Amino acid sequence: MMRSVLPVLTVVGVIVALWYGAAVWMNAPWARDQAARAGVELSLSELVADTMVQERPVLPAPHQVAEGLWTGVTGQKVTSKRSLVRHGWVTLSATLAGFAIGAGLGIALAVSIVQSRAMDLSLMPWAIASQTVPILAIAPMVIVVLASLGIKGLIPKAIISAYLSFFPVLVGMVKGLRAPDAMQLDLLKTYNASGIQGLWKLRLPASMPYLFASLKVAIAASLVGAIVAELPAGATSGLGARLLSGSYYGQTIQIWAALMAAAILAAGLVAIVGLLEKVVLRKMGMAR
């Protein structure tokens, strides 16, 4: 853990430096335009200073975003509607529920595809097709239909989030469950192991590296799904609502702060999955 502090700081440092450069470059035209409209000439230092403090920058400077994030997190009680902690929690709960459903579904489908030829041939093409349906387009319909069935609140969001996250798990698990080599399979054949036993004792353990790579992608997808689902769910609370409402009013800094909050949340979730991966693989004697 400690060993990664310096590298992360270095990379972040480089990114922040590039970011500042880009902020100056991208915000300068507006500063110049405004100066021209006001009929004044800006010196270079004035120009740079202006690009750092604009209210609607094309690209907010890192410190502006950090400040937005900071006040969003600590500026008020966590129960406040302006608190990013509160919005983050709303999104997180939908994400986790969606991830649980999605990962479970992905694994279950992968298992049935690997175990049954009929499933393999009929299901896979349609699982793929399902992912090409633009979720943002049908999310409102899903919400409407579910609402008319009396399902509201967390569940519709979780379903949409699950819809995005089951696919990476499905693809990865199908591959992983098929990863055992011929000899490993033959061994079980000589024991006349049942399909379930083959699954439990060989295919599942062998699929672990694939599973975790997919779970990392899936949990990030879950978060995106939860955020997407927050828009048609009435755009009330959650990071998605925060993002979009920021965008209606051109509050660039609020957008970026919410964006960063979402990204931090995702990085944290992915890191947790990564940690789990380390623990599990070590327990299985596969981490060398």
Next chain:
Amino acid sequence: MSLHEAPAIEAKEVSLTFETADGPVHALSDVNLTVARGDFVSFIGPSGCGKTTFLRCVAALEHPTEGLLRVNGLSADEARRRRAFGYVFQAAGLYPWRTIAGNIRLPLEIMGFPREEQDRRVEEVLELVDLKGFGRKYPWQLSGGMQQRASIARALSFDADILLMDEPFGALDEIVRDRLNEELLKLWARTGKTIGFVTHSIPEAVYLSTKIVVMSPRPGRITDVIESSLPRERPLEIRDTPEFIEISHRVREGLRAGHSYE
């Protein structure tokens, strides 16, 4: 029931051809062989002559493209479903996510042995192959020969009717090998199993077997089947008897013949 009189392995005109991208490979061609129950049959022959392929056919891991193959009077597949086989593969093939003990326990779990019985058997076979104290290691923490022994232990841990062993002692030194040969004979005498055994060592084949099958390659054919005249009771010293040396000689000639046409 007539099943009990049926031979353990009965192959009639068995052929197997692999289709590969650059043409067919004739791995087995017109193999005829009958192995009685309780026989110890060794397969010997140059590398690539089809020994492994034949063993795999018997265990229903491969299916002959032609000919008839019956095991204990049943089809090979049926015999497999009845868990008639213990198979030691040519490579150890241990599952990397299981400890050595876990690997040996695998067939016991699958066949539903009770937990204490599992523990008892694992300990027993670990001792048999001289791996006591290594039960909690992972495969990659073992040397090549130790992995090979673990895979032997795995096949011995449950009581299969037919034991198929593909060069099980290839990676072991003479002394361990001698010991395991003796142990194997004891096991065989005690249980009356039928054993199919691939080896490259002529003395080993002669010492162990009641029947030695000599094969030759491309396409894999049986060139000689030698019924051993040695008694069932075999101390290590038997290897110095003239009978032993004579049989060895015949096997070596058979092997030479297999190579000669190249």
Next chain:
Amino acid sequence: MSLHEAPAIEAKEVSLTFETADGPVHALSDVNLTVARGDFVSFIGPSGCGKTTFLRCVAALEHPTEGLLRVNGLSADEARRRRAFGYVFQAAGLYPWRTIAGNIRLPLEIMGFPREEQDRRVEEVLELVDLKGFGRKYPWQLSGGMQQRASIARALSFDADILLMDEPFGALDEIVRDRLNEELLKLWARTGKTIGFVTHSIPEAVYLSTKIVVMSPRPGRITDVIESSLPRERPLEIRDTPEFIEISHRVREGLRAGHSYE
């Protein structure tokens, strides 16, 4: 330059301990050995005694936890960087995405041989190990012994100064083995390479080596180093000479000793 006088392998008090979850494993303990340039040294010893580990240390794939190891007067790492080694691993370790010919060509590509030279050498070694016609097959289409031979061919295809071979002939029958033993001796005589060779066969060790290292396990130690008094020129018949039998006897005694304390 003094480098040329330095021995090929020089080990002083080399020890290696693996740390595992359930305690340390002492794989090598106080190993002292000097191998002159052009020597053919065999390592023999019970399974798990540290033969592979020692070879890996020489090739700088493993690093001794204690002691000094020099190869051609350099550190093992330095020697590795100078591509001093051809290594035949205990398992074949062919890359599944390359054909047999492609696998053999691999080191040649890496070392930058011109294309025609690559083709020539691949053909040559394929013939040497009797795999002509199998160049375009993939590893999983070959028998165990054929894979082993392919991996030997791979190590022979380029001219490494030191050839390290870990049970290269374990999966081969007597006749192929005799042939390859002869070929190996010829190659050795022709090139003057230093060869480190792990085997479980006492006759093989005696037939091939100028120096036989007998090891014993837990912790891996050298129990005997036998300098062979056999001439460099060795027809197969030499195996019936009293000298040969005497050396064999001494090796067997050493091996027994290694086992006895268990």
Next chain:
Amino acid sequence: MSWASGSWAAGALLFWLAAWAFNSLASARWSHLAAVRLLIPALFGVTLLVLWEGMVRGFAVSPVILPAPSVIGARFAESLPILWGDFTQTIVKGALSGYLMGCGAAVLVAIAIDRSPFLQRGLLPVGNFIAALPIVGIAPILVMWFGFDWQSKAAVVVVMVFFPVLVNMVAGLKATDPLQRDLMATYSASYGQALVKMRLPAAMPFLFNGLKIATTLALIGAIVAEFFGSPTRGMGFRISTAVGQLDLALVWAEIAVAALAGSGFYGLVALVERGVTFWHPSQRR
């Protein structure tokens, strides 16, 4: 529910059961036949459509909620020029170019990460970060930066496909076994040689995992990005406009195009995968 509508629903259910029975049988018996391998998923799809048609008619679902497949089919047939124009705008220009750039960048970064443990520890967490930038957040920003046309859609696609490919590629580059690595060590192969001759081939099964997931993400990205500003053509534009106009048949016709294109794209990548990773156990047999 009237008798007529009830029989619609029941008939559809019956068809479903029959098709499922056929599929189970066919896949067990004749799955080696290429025709059957196409027939089975097709039949499955037809079953879904029949079930859908039956349910929509049976329960008299409003066409502004969910139109019946027959209605969608008719709309599809009469809107071919529109659909084709939208397809080229969104998929050919937006999704494909973004896919190529995003996957290419991810592979390069994965190699950089694999090369340097420093970067591995530094870049990977930051990569996770980018992964989670939600599309609804970045799309408006990228539209602001790259304009309304396909370039901003390609940029969204780049961001979307980057992470899945990166994660899989990094895992793949680690997927060599110790023996394979030792071999390279004895040859004292340079990093580049070991990369080209060992790590890259060994990484391919993982990479294709990522590439396959990325195909569908690319489509979603390109379509959804159009919700946040676009010229007056493109699949996302059409979908959102048609939803606003309650022209749900056109919406589903566009979705059908997306599904067809996505499946074709995925199939293409899977085909390439089969060729490249023929040696992997999951592809043999």
Next chain:
Amino acid sequence: ADAVTLQLKWVTQAQFAGYYVALEKGFFSEEDLDVTILPGGPDIAPGQVIAGGGADVVVDWMPSALAAREKGLPLVNIAQPFKQSGMMLTCLAETGITTPEDLRGKTLGVWFFGNEYPFLSWMSTLGIPTDGSPEGVTVLKQGFNVDPLLQKQAACISTMTYNEYWQVIDAGITPEQLVTFKYEDQGVATLEDGLYVLEENLSDPAFEDKMVRFVRAAMKGWKWAEANPEEAAMIVLDYDETGAQTEKHQVRMMTEVAKLTAGSNGALDPADYARTVSTLLAGGSDPVISAEPVGAWTHAITDKALD
């Protein structure tokens, strides 16, 4: 109390102040109604929500409601709190645009999702093609904010008098630097934020009675909001779950919205309706609606509510 669900057309903001005031001030509960207000969003089509049974009554613009009616979704206008249209096209003066004719050859930002009808009708009245040809205009699907204008990606963008226009001003552009075309002034105004229900529900007397009470309370809310713009804005702010709204912007929005609602007591003015329909029918080759709608509005509710 009777439950009523109201689906808004857009997010919680002063544009819908009347309903929030009625809720907060207890006007709804006085009428024995238990009202749930669902905020809208960029991809929520109110017509779809009501068709799916997700709401009893929706706020929508008349062009999209009439279009939906032609599509087979029988929406009926039961009340029209907004008398005037707040939509306009806002251009940068530096582009040299002074009259609608100057729009030719320019790039314009337009809202879609059912909000494009007024613009398309206007253009076809002017005879300006929208296909991007040199003598026509190039249309962009505008996102939710005013960035295209600020970034100069479009010469003009769609704005509401009460919202986006002020965002442009807040961004630092002065009114003198802008040229605006109000649809109202161009004679192509169409009716905005009205209340719509499903036709079949109106035949149910209980539902009708609920709507009467609902409209009565809602109009009371609107009039209160007009009179107390600042407090109304604060109430809206309280109901905004996202916490994104600012007091300054909402107060100003309320003030502007009050100008649009001022002329209405809630009853639809048939003359406004007729003008909207004729504008929509004038859509040239591709009119928004193809025939004069029948039964698209009723005074039944407002008559009872406002007597």
